[in-house]
Amino acid sequence: MATIGIPRALAYYIYFPFWKTYFEELGHEVIESSPTTRDILDKGIKDTVSDACIPIKVFHGHVEDLKNKVDYIFVPRLVSMRKFGDFGTETMCPKFLGLPDMLAASINDLSPVMEARLDLKKGKSELFKVYSELGKRLGADFLLICRAFRRASKIQKDYEQLLQRGIMPDMAMQEVLAGSYKKAALAGREREGANQQARIPKSGLGQAGSPSGDNPCSLAVVGYPYAIYDPYINVGLISALDQAGVRVYTQDMLSHRQLKSQAFKLDKDMFWYFSNRVVQGALYYMDVKPVEGMIHITAFACGPDSIVDKFLEIEAKRRGLPYMAIMIDEHTGEAGMQTRMEAFLDMLEYRRKKRES
Ligand code: SF4
Numbered sequence: 001m002a003t004i005g006i007p008r009a010l011a012y013y014i015y016f017p018f019w020k021t022y023f024e025e026l027g028h029e030v031i032e033s034s035p036t037t038r039d040i041l042d043k044g045i046k047d048t049v050s051d052a053c054i055p056i057k058v059f060h061g062h063v064e065d066l067k068n069k070v071d072y073i074f075v076p077r078l079v080s081m082r083k084f085g086d087f088g089t090e091t092m093c094p095k096f097l098g099l100p101d102m103l104a105a106s107i108n109d110l111s112p113v114m115e116a117r118l119d120l121k122k123g124k125s126e127l128f129k130v131y132s133e134l135g136k137r138l139g140a141d142f143l144l145i146c147r148a149f150r151r152a153s154k155i156q157k158d159y160e161q162l163l164q165r166g167i168m169p170d171m172a173m174q175e176v177l178a179g180s181y182k183k184a185a186l187a188g189r190e191r192e193g194a195n196q197q198a199r200i201p202k203s204g205l206g207q208a209g210s211p212s213g214d215n216p217c218s219l220a221v222v223g224y225p226y227a228i229y230d231p232y233i234n235v236g237l238i239s240a241l242d243q244a245g246v247r248v249y250t251q252d253m254l255s256h257r258q259l260k261s262q263a264f265k266l267d268k269d270m271f272w273y274f275s276n277r278v279v280q281g282a283l284y285y286m287d288v289k290p291v292e293g294m295i296h297i298t299a300f301a302c303g304p305d306s307i308v309d310k311f312l313e314i315e316a317k318r319r320g321l322p323y324m325a326i327m328i329d330e331h332t333g334e335a336g337m338q339t340r341m342e343a344f345l346d347m348l349e350y351r352r353k354k355r356e357s
Pocket residue numbers: 053054055056093094095096224274299301302303304305
């Protein structure tokens with residue numbers, strides 16, 4: 001049995017349930033790095049060039065956190081995540097493509113990196129092919145690999161369904177991995193019911209920072225999953241919004257079909273997988289399931305976001321939708337984030353009152 005470390009960063013927020021289940025079904029132990037802290041970020045900053053985006057710095061810090069604690073660190077090389085044809089020549093951001101090389105070049109005495117090249121635009125069978133090769137490298141036989149793959153795919157599907165029911169990734173992961181899927185699904189349905197109420201404006205938002213009773217404000221928070229779901233990177237924005245009684249919607253709460261339904265609004269798809277999801281999710285919340293405002297969490301020095309953010313700003317402006325971009329880097333502080341969030345909520349409340357008078 002080997003111990004396999006998985007850094008709690010980047011694609012972790014989307015694919016961890018699959019990875020954990022797959023390796024455990026093959027008989028290995030999976031260890032996640034600790035939640036992001038200042039110490040983890042500082043280690044990542046030391047390992048990377050100064051103009052790298054914060055998610056990449058954080059990823060390096062998480063790899064440092066696992067160093068010498070595990071037999072292997074799992075770092076997939078994610079090239080493309082869906083079949084060629086659906087989204088033209090879409091790929092992952094180049095930083096995902098070069099991740100294992102970046103680590104090898106920047107961290108000394110690294111535990112062996114277990115790499116797997118996922119280029120799913122090659123076709124449906126590619127995913128199984130890659131994982132069966134990985135399983136063989138770990139000494140598993142074909143039957144065990146098939147069983148592990150089937151089980152991991154099922155858990156991943158359950159996880160994605162929970163996200164689409166409005167459950168945040170930390171809770172959804174806990175539930176699917178603990179096998180209490182039904183309980184979480186029920187909570188999701190309750191939340192979905194509450195969300196429908198949230199879209200019916202009745203009265204004021206209430207004071208920013210206090211729950212707004214039966215008429216909560218609904219906001220879309222869009223951005224890359226590793227930026228919006230890591231509470232350290234987003235400086236606690238999601239929980240602060242939650243405490244302020246705001247209903248938060250993210251692009252991961254939408255199905256593939258709902259996202260794809262927005263693709264025709266672009267003359268051309270973005271080149272990058274996560275950017276397409278952000279743009280399509282944002283358009284969905286602008287036009288199909290309207291929210292009262294939108295926050296885009298964007299990372300300083302992110303190439304794809306320089307296009308995505310401008311595009312969202314223009315589209316929101318065209319529709320008269322309040323829009324705020326929050327750019328994060330290693331210097332982003334809680335007080336600054338809180339102030340901007342409260343000002344944004346106050347402005348939404350002002351708009352609501354004006355509409356009603
Ligand atoms: S998409 Fe942007 S934030 Fe994400 S890894 Fe690439 S450069 Fe960094």
